[in-house]
Amino acid sequence: xxxxxxxxxxxxxxxxxxxxxxxxxxxxxxxxxxxxxxxxxxxxxxxxxxxxxxxxxxxxxxxxxxxxxxxxxxxxxxxxxxxxxxxxxxxxxxxxxxxxxxxxxxxxxxxxxxxxxxxxxxxxxxxxxxxxxxxxxxxxxxxxxxxxxxxxxxxxxxxxxxxxxxxxxxxxxxxxxxxx
Amino acid sequence: xxxxxxxxxxxxxxxxxxxxxxxxxxxxxxxxxxxxxxxxxxxxxxxxxxxxxxxxxxxxxxxxxxxxxxxxxxxxxxxxxxxxxxxxxxxxxxxxxxxxxxxxxxxxxxxxxxxxxxxxxxxxxxxxxxxxxxxxxxxxxxxxxxxxxxxxxxxxxxxxxxxxxxxxxxxxxxxxxxxxxxxxxxxxxxxxxxxxxxxxxxxxxxxxxxxxxxxxxxxxxxxxxxxxxxxxxxxxxxxxxxxxxxxxxxxxxxxxxx
Amino acid sequence: xxxxxxxxxxxxxxxxxxxxxxxxxxxxxxxxxxxxxxxxxxxxxxxxxxxxxxxxxxxxxxxxxxxxxxxxxxxxxxxxxxxxxxxxxxxxxxxxxxxxxxxxxxxxxxxxxxxxxxxxxxxxxxxxxxxxxxxxxxxxxxxxxxxxxxxxxxxxxxxxxxxxxxxxxxxxxxxxxxxxxxxxxxxxxxxxxxxxxxxxxxxxxxxxxxxxxxxxxxxxxxxxxxxxxxxxxxxxxxxxxxxxxxxxxxxxxxxxxxxxxxxxxxxxxxxxxxxxxxxxxxxxxxxxxxxxxxxxxxxxxxxxxxxxxxxxxxxxxxxxxxxxxxxxxxxxxxxxxxxxxxxxxxxxxxxxxxxxxxxxxxxxxxxxxxxxxxxxxxxxxxxxxxxxxxxxxxxxxxxxxxxxxxxxxxxxxxxxxxxxxxxxxxxxxxxxxxxxxxxxxxxxxxxxxxxxxxxxxxxxxxxxxxxxxxxxxxxxxxxxxxxxxxxxxxxxxxxxxxxxxxxxxxxxxxxxxxxxxxxxxxxxxxxxxxx
Numbered sequence: 001x002x003x004x005x006x007x008x009x010x011x012x013x014x015x016x017x018x019x020x021x022x023x024x025x026x027x028x029x030x031x032x033x034x035x036x037x038x039x040x041x042x043x044x045x046x047x048x049x050x051x052x053x054x055x056x057x058x059x060x061x062x063x064x065x066x067x068x069x070x071x072x073x074x075x076x077x078x079x080x081x082x083x084x085x086x087x088x089x090x091x092x093x094x095x096x097x098x099x100x101x102x103x104x105x106x107x108x109x110x111x112x113x114x115x116x117x118x119x120x121x122x123x124x125x126x127x128x129x130x131x132x133x134x135x136x137x138x139x140x141x142x143x144x145x146x147x148x149x150x151x152x153x154x155x156x157x158x159x160x161x162x163x164x165x166x167x168x169x170x171x172x173x174x175x176x177x178x179x180x
Numbered sequence: 181x182x183x184x185x186x187x188x189x190x191x192x193x194x195x196x197x198x199x200x201x202x203x204x205x206x207x208x209x210x211x212x213x214x215x216x217x218x219x220x221x222x223x224x225x226x227x228x229x230x231x232x233x234x235x236x237x238x239x240x241x242x243x244x245x246x247x248x249x250x251x252x253x254x255x256x257x258x259x260x261x262x263x264x265x266x267x268x269x270x271x272x273x274x275x276x277x278x279x280x281x282x283x284x285x286x287x288x289x290x291x292x293x294x295x296x297x298x299x300x301x302x303x304x305x306x307x308x309x310x311x312x313x314x315x316x317x318x319x320x321x322x323x324x325x326x327x328x329x330x331x332x333x334x335x336x337x338x339x340x341x342x343x344x345x346x347x348x349x350x351x352x353x354x355x356x357x358x359x360x361x362x363x364x365x366x367x368x369x370x371x372x373x374x375x376x377x378x379x380x381x382x383x384x385x386x387x388x389x390x391x392x393x394x395x396x397x398x399x400x401x402x403x404x405x406x407x408x409x410x411x412x413x414x415x416x417x418x419x420x421x422x423x424x425x426x427x428x429x430x431x432x433x434x435x436x437x438x
Numbered sequence: 439x440x441x442x443x444x445x446x447x448x449x450x451x452x453x454x455x456x457x458x459x460x461x462x463x464x465x466x467x468x469x470x471x472x473x474x475x476x477x478x479x480x481x482x483x484x485x486x487x488x489x490x491x492x493x494x495x496x497x498x499x500x501x502x503x504x505x506x507x508x509x510x511x512x513x514x515x516x517x518x519x520x521x522x523x524x525x526x527x528x529x530x531x532x533x534x535x536x537x538x539x540x541x542x543x544x545x546x547x548x549x550x551x552x553x554x555x556x557x558x559x560x561x562x563x564x565x566x567x568x569x570x571x572x573x574x575x576x577x578x579x580x581x582x583x584x585x586x587x588x589x590x591x592x593x594x595x596x597x598x599x600x601x602x603x604x605x606x607x608x609x610x611x612x613x614x615x616x617x618x619x620x621x622x623x624x625x626x627x628x629x630x631x632x633x634x635x636x637x638x639x640x641x642x643x644x645x646x647x648x649x650x651x652x653x654x655x656x657x658x659x660x661x662x663x664x665x666x667x668x669x670x671x672x673x674x675x676x677x678x679x680x681x682x683x684x685x686x687x688x689x690x691x692x693x694x695x696x697x698x699x700x701x702x703x704x705x706x707x708x709x710x711x712x713x714x715x716x717x718x719x720x721x722x723x724x725x726x727x728x729x730x731x732x733x734x735x736x737x738x739x740x741x742x743x744x745x746x747x748x749x750x751x752x753x754x755x756x757x758x759x760x761x762x763x764x765x766x767x768x769x770x771x772x773x774x775x776x777x778x779x780x781x782x783x784x785x786x787x788x789x790x791x792x793x794x795x796x797x798x799x800x801x802x803x804x805x806x807x808x809x810x811x812x813x814x815x816x817x818x819x820x821x822x823x824x825x826x827x828x829x830x831x832x833x834x835x836x837x838x839x840x841x842x843x844x845x846x847x848x849x850x851x852x853x854x855x856x857x858x859x860x861x862x863x864x865x866x867x868x869x870x871x872x873x874x875x876x877x878x879x880x881x882x883x884x885x886x887x888x889x890x891x892x893x894x895x896x897x898x899x900x901x902x903x904x905x906x907x908x909x910x911x912x913x914x915x916x917x918x919x920x921x922x923x924x925x926x927x928x929x930x931x932x933x934x935x936x937x938x939x940x941x942x943x944x945x946x947x948x949x950x951x952x953x954x955x956x957x958x959x960x961x962x963x964x965x966x967x968x969x
Contacts, residue, residue: 018429025422026684032418036526037501044505045523049256049295222700252518318712322518325703326711361721401711404521404528411529412699419692426685433681437476437673 052180054172057111065128067116070179074116074124075167076140077177080151085109087138088152098163102152105166113169113177114153118142120160125149140164207361210329210336213391217331217398217405224413227406228399230262231380236396237261239376239389244320247312247367249300252321253400256294260403268294275299313353315366324394325401331394333359338390341369468654473672474679475660477956481551482658482679483686484544490687491541492646496639498534506586508632510625513588514713532702538580539705540694542728545573553837554858556846557659563838565652570834572645577729577831579638582631584726585623589710594723596623596631602736605821622716662959663847664952671956722875730872731865732827735932737876738925739823742815744793750786753778762941763842826929833936840936843944850950857939864931871925878921886914 053070055077060066065078080088088102106112118125120142126132127140127149135141135148137156142149147158154163169179217226237258240250255272263271272292277299280287292299302308309316324330336359344356350364357365371389378384382392399405444463447453456462505524507516520527549569552558558566581599585592600617604610619626657666666672673679697705705727709720725733757778760767767775792798792810799806812818817825833840841854848855884891891914953959 018425018432022422022425022429022684025418025425029418029422036529037497039525040501040527040530041504042525044519044525044527045256046254046295046519047523049254222696224700252515252522257522322711326708328708330708408528408532408699408702412695415695415699416692419688419695423685423688423692426681426688430681430685433677 052178054176054178056176058175062110064130067128068179070115070167075179076112076114076116076128076153076164078112078151080110080112084138084151088150088154091150091154097155097161100152100154100163102154105152105154105163107169107171111177112151112153113166113179114164115167116140116164118144118147118160119155119162119164120145120147120158125164207359207363210332210359212332213335213394215331215395215398217395224409226409228260229395231382232392232395233261233399234263235378235380235382236392236394236399238378239371239393240320240396242376243370244393245298246301247308247317248320249302249308249317250298250321250400251300251319253298254294255292255296255298257403260399265294272296313366315353317367320397320400322401324398330401331398334397335390335394337365338371338393339386469680470674470676472654472675473657473666473669474675475658475666475671475956476673476678477660477662477960478658478679478682479661480686481547481555481661483683483690484548484551486683487687487690488541488544488548489646491537491544492639492642495534495537495541496643498530498537499636499639501530502534503632503636506632508586508629510588510628510714513586513628517587529698532698536694536697536702536705538583538726539728540690540697541576542580544690545576546728549573549834550862552659553861554848554855555659555661556663556841556843556848558838559841559843559846560838561656562652562659565649565656566838567835568645568649568652570831572642572649573834574831575638575642575645579635579642580726580728582635582638584710585628585631586635587710588628588714590712590714590718590720591707591710591723593623593714593716594719595725596627598723599725600627602824602827605818605824607821624716659846660956661847661849662953662956663845663850664956667955667957724873727869727873730870731868732830732872734868734872734925735830735929736823736827737872738922738929739826740819740922740926741790741793741822742812742819743817743822744789744811744815745809746785746789746792748789748816750782750784750789753782754786757782758937758941762945763840765945826933830929830932833933837936837940841940841944843947843949845949845952850952851943851947852950853947854943857935857943860931861935864928864935867928868925868932871921871928874921876920876922880919880921880924882916882918882920884914884916890914891916 051071053068055066055068057077057079060077060079062079063081063084065076067074067076069075078084085102091102093099093101102109105114116124116128121144123142123144125135125140125142125147127134133141133143135157137148137150139151139153139156140149141147142158142160145159147160148156149160149164150156152163153166155161167179169177171177215226216229216232217223219225219227240248255268258268258271259265272294275292275296276289277292277296278287279290282288302311305316318326324334327333337357340357340359342356342358344350344363348356348363350356353366353368354364355366355368356363371386371393373386374384376384376389382388402408444456444460447456447462452462502520505516505520505527507513517531521531522528524530552566552569581595585596600614600623603617604614606613615621617627618624619630660666707724707726724730757775760770760778761775770778789810792807793815796806796811798810808814843851843854845851848858953962
């Protein structure tokens with residue numbers, strides 16, 4: 001009489017186990033099915049292939065700036081004057097919002113390369129043209145919410161929390177840099 | 181092979197759409213070659229032979245590319261052929277590409293970089309037609325997918341030039357090909373023995389050239405084939421296990437009914 | 439979805455939501471304990487499978503749409519970019535393009551099941567009609583979707599199908615121009631097709647909701663086709679049919695996955711890997727396989743419908759309605775019936791023959807028979823083809839009234855069973871005919887002078903001497919059976935099935951004795967299997 005009962009109990013556990021296993025398979029399968037769709041939203045291969053650019057610096061005079069597009073964003077390249085370099089280097093780093101020395105931000109003192117996107121909410125700061133508003137620190141001024149950047153692209157006044165980002169770049173020779 | 185042929189026979193019967201209409205009434209069906217990319221049951225273990233792809237690319241560069249573009253292939257894609265970054269840069273640098281406009285508003289030539297597409301031999305279709313006696317050499321990026329039974333067809337076409345039968349009315353610039361619909365092909369036989377030099381000692385014959393270029397073109401049309409088949413194997417194993425489990429669950433559930 | 443009495447849930451979050459909006463109560467009622475006939479066979483899996491395919495298509499479609507560009511200059515390249523450069527893009531595209539085929543496979547099996555087991559009959563007519571609406575919307579969506587990659591078949595398929603609308607009298611050309619948004623299938627067409635291809639699946643989803651709603655009012659049919667008499671005939675949907683549906687679904691996905699990973703292009707056409715070229719038409723235009731039977735019907739109508747044929751068909755229709763469909767004639771007597779049949783049949787046959795033999799004249803005169811020419815036919819071949827194609831689907835809408843036999847399931851209707859299988863076979867043959875060139879000759883023979891036959895077979899170029907002699911001899915008779923005739927024959931079978939066979943069977947087929955209840959039938963089967 002006890003035999004059928006045992007079988008039934010055995011059956012119970014086996015079914016529970018099977019049900020859990022089936023649930024696990026369903027969940028894993030679902031996750032693997034969803035991943036390609038999510039991943040398709042990441043940058044595609046052609047987008048990634050365009051993630052480096054080369055810029056010729058020979059045409060940029062001292063005191064002038066050039067804006068180039070890199071990864072869909074403007075990059076500011078400024079050929080700095082001696083005064084601008086001195087100005088950037090005399091600041092007490094400890095007094096800054098985002099503590100960074102000018103030496104850490106440039107590879108060659110006369111060339112500043114920075115992503116021209118305000119670190120507050122993503123506007124493009126003014127200051128690339130001679131006639132632009134350069135802000136209180138002779139660098140760039142973001143008209144959206146009044147952030148002032150200095151000649152090293154560092155935040156000095158206003159709501160932005162960080163200095164203008166420095167993209168990865170290298171000098172291929174004296175007059176050419178590769179960004180990215 | 182046999183199983184695969186039976187399978188495709190069934191598929192063709194079920195889905196007659198895919199049967200080869202492209203070939204005209206008396207055009208023979210291209211014979212099936214054995215390809216490494218179709219190996220295994222249903223081609224499940226097919227992989228590309230990188231050495232063959234490199235040889236095929238060499239043929240494309242030295243022969244086909246004088247008339248045929250491959251607009252959808254980029255130098256960066258050559259990584260799949262086993263070239264490293266510097267080799268790819270060097271290959272790309274052999275070509276110039278028009279870019280611009282520069283700051284003065286002019287177009288200018290620069291050396292190609294890996295993110296550039298293969299350089300087309302002609303500026304546009306009309307230029308291509310004009311240079312080829314009115315016939316447009318098709319772009320080869322997708323050619324093995326754009327023809328029924330593509331890989332075998334291209335192989336058959338390249339090796340299928342024959343003496344025109346008596347009475348055939350060939351116009352100037354036409355060539356008789358056994359496997360081309362209508363047989364009158366504007367492309368002159370593009371390959372012949374010894375035409376392209378192989379550095380790895382592979383025989384320099386028409387058949388070998390044709391095999392290599394077909395493998396290269398098949399890769400170009402279907403670059404993710406290896407990843408696809410690998411993923412497919414995993415997915416099928418997973419699903420079959422899942423089916424087994426669900427069968428047990430379903431059976432258990434229904435066993436309750438008396 | 440009522441606000442009736444409700445049981446409380448243990449889970450506080452579920453209970454909080456359910457007491458405000460009884461969605462869990464509804465799910466429990468409609469999918470948890472929903473009483474479902476206990477004798478379903480595997481054919482009943484395909485509704486759930488079709489639902490799964492719809493969701494798969496919508497989800498993969500949304501992600502593909504994020505990378506697709508609906509512009510004739512860019513569409514082909516953007517699709518290639520998806521398969522080459524987008525992460526996992528090749529997989530998404532393979533799932534989507536093969537998904538269309540597998541959605542249709544599931545739905546065709548689902549429709550076959552509905553026909554075979556009489557699921558369209560009272561009280562499920564509206565449920566069935568909603569299903570036909572879903573089918574039509576699916577066809578529209580699939581057709582439009584095939585245009586989006588902008589390959590050669592995309593462009594020329596779209597050209598051929600949109601040109602169908604120009605067959606509509608008086609306003610056809612204007613409708614076609616309206617569809618195109620220009621003077622050919624071009625950029626405006628592609629852009630609107632993309633918008634519609636994104637919209638229609640959600641319309642389908644809404645109609646599926648109605649379809650399921652109607653199903654849950656009447657309850658499911660079952661392989662015996664008899665009504666559920668009480669709780670002993672049913673099982674709660676969960677876990678019995680949820681588990682069975684999931685198992686069946688996985689088997690289906692295995693086949694689907696095989697195509698996605700190992701034969702992704704086998705169901706498509708190579709020409710669609712050539713970018714659209716408005717100056718060159720591919721030699722043979724074929725639609726996707728799931729449209730082939732209807733395409734064959736479209737091409738089968740190569741003749742005009744003249745006034746005699748239409749009059750004859752109208753008389754025959756009156757006869758069918760009055761004497762067959764109505765079971766006992768209401769308005770007409772027996773002799774009127776015979777007259778309708780004879781005159782109607784004779785008129786239709788005469789019209790058909792006269793249409794083919796334009797050289798016929800009124801006896802004893804030289805006058806051609808009036809109103810038989812192409813210009814005087816109210817329905818041209820082109821319009822006729824379009825009407826036949828849409829009519830072949832339209833017949834499904836009125837199927838519940840064409841077949842009003844009281845027994846649902848073919849199991850208990852041996853004659854209906856034979857004819858529904860013949861009908862299914864004819865759909866397959868039509869599919870084959872649709873895939874073949876219209877002028878393909880399957881069989882031919884030449885009766886008469888051997889040399890003249892030789893000339894006919896190989897063209898006049900084959901020996902000028904033979905040619906001259908043949909001219910002198912009698913015209914040989916060539917008998918042949920080509921693809922158009924094949925399509926015509928089976929188009930005839932298709933329409934006969936609906937319009938003649940089904941009403942006749944409804945009237946005269948006796949049918950087998952039905953089991954008293956599902957429960958007893960299941961028990962009897964079990965005992966038989968046990969013994």
